[in-house]
Amino acid sequence: MELRDVGRRYGVRGRWVLKDVALRVPRGTLLRIEGGNGSGKSTLLRLLAGIDAPSAGRITGRPRTAYVPERFPAALPLTALGYLTRLGRVHGLGRRAADRAARDWLERFDAGRYARTPLRELSKGTAQKVAVAQGLVGAPELLVLDEAWTGLDGASRRVLDRAVLERVAGGGAVVFVDHDPRRLAGECGAVHRVEGGRLVDGSAGPRVRTERVRVEAEGTGPLPERLPGDPARERLTGAVRLTVATADSDALLHALLTTAPPWHIRSVTAVPAPEEPHR
Ligand SMILES: Nc1ncnc2c1ncn2[C@@H]1O[C@H](COP(=O)(O)OP(=O)(O)OP(=O)(O)O)[C@@H](O)[C@H]1O
Numbered sequence: 698m699e700l701r702d703v704g705r706r707y708g709v710r711g712r713w714v715l716k717d718v719a720l721r722v723p724r725g726t727l728l729r730i731e732g733g734n735g736s737g738k739s740t741l742l743r744l745l746a747g748i749d750a751p752s753a754g755r756i757t758g759r760p761r762t763a764y765v766p767e768r769f770p771a772a773l774p775l776t777a778l779g780y781l782t783r784l785g786r787v788h789g790l791g792r793r794a795a796d797r798a799a800r801d802w803l804e805r806f807d808a809g810r811y812a813r814t815p816l817r818e819l820s821k822g823t824a825q826k827v828a829v830a831q832g833l834v835g836a837p838e839l840l841v842l843d844e845a846w847t848g849l850d851g852a853s854r855r856v857l858d859r860a861v862l863e864r865v866a867g868g869g870a871v872v873f874v875d876h877d878p879r880r881l882a883g884e885c886g887a888v889h890r891v892e893g894g895r896l897v898d899g900s901a902g903p904r905v906r907t908e909r910v911r912v913e914a915e916g917t918g919p920l921p922e923r924l925p926g927d928p929a930r931e932r933l934t935g936a937v938r939l940t941v942a943t944a945d946s947d948a949l950l951h952a953l954l955t956t957a958p959p960w961h962i963r964s965v966t967a968v969p970a971p972e973e974p975h976r
Pocket residue numbers: 707714732733734735736737738739740741964
């Protein structure tokens with residue numbers, strides 16, 4: 698697939714969120730997209746996924762694509778298995794093959810016992826497993842992952858890491874955004890950074906200096922007293938800001954999303970080392 702001079706703005710007079718983006722996504726490659734908050738990463742992923750169209754430029758050679766969005770539409774009136782089986786059918790699998798693939802992926806994510814559970818009754822962690830499984834069930838030629846690891850437990854994150862590498866080894870392309878700069882580090886064919894609406898080579902950028910992650914979250918219940926990574930806490934209006942070492946950020950997000958009642962994640966920002974505030 699190839700993007701040529703691609704631009705995207707929301708509204709005819711809106712500012713260009715992306716401009717003159719040129720990108721080739723060859724088969725068998727793993728591509729990381731990075732960039733600051735609101736820089737346009739999700740916009741680029743939606744264009745790559747084909748669920749949004751560019752305002753300028755062209756996208757050619759689209760392969761069979763699956764997309765795991767930042768937020769999963771869990772309100773569909775389907776069970777986990779019913780949903781995954783349908784997605785498998787959409788990707789061209791026969792009824793039995795789709796059923797088998799759906800069950801396999803639920804098992805791999807240790808969620809087989811929720812096969813018959815309606816999507817809207819799933820916990821946040823299990824819903825995220827289903828969200829990720831729907832991207833994998835049809836073995837797509839292009840897989841687009843927007844923060845897909847967030848909300849998964851440690852074992853499931855490793856399952857997803859492996860699944861991504863399997864897709865790439867099988868000739869598929871995977872493009873992802875993740876707040877953890879170590880995610881599949883060393884495995885990426887290329888790292889690109891969205892900066893000022895342009896796509897630039899990101900491999901030597903702030904990524905390597907990132908040591909901490911700042912999470913802003915809001916919730917109706919109390920914040921758990923013990924949180925992974927013992928984050929620095931800062932109260933905001935109606936929210937809390939937590940800063941932890943990058944190594945602890947996944948565990949922190951998982952703890953916030955799975956506490957009862959769950960906390961809602963407002964934003965996740967990588968904090969480059971030179972800007973690190975005093976704790
Ligand atoms: N549907 C939309 N309508 C209007 N503006 C939008 C829309 N989607 C995104 N934007 C704007 O486009 C810009 C880029 O947003 P985008 O979500 O792509 O950034 P991002 O890098 O993924 O951000 P984050 O890291 O916070 O997820 C932001 O200013 C955002 O407000």
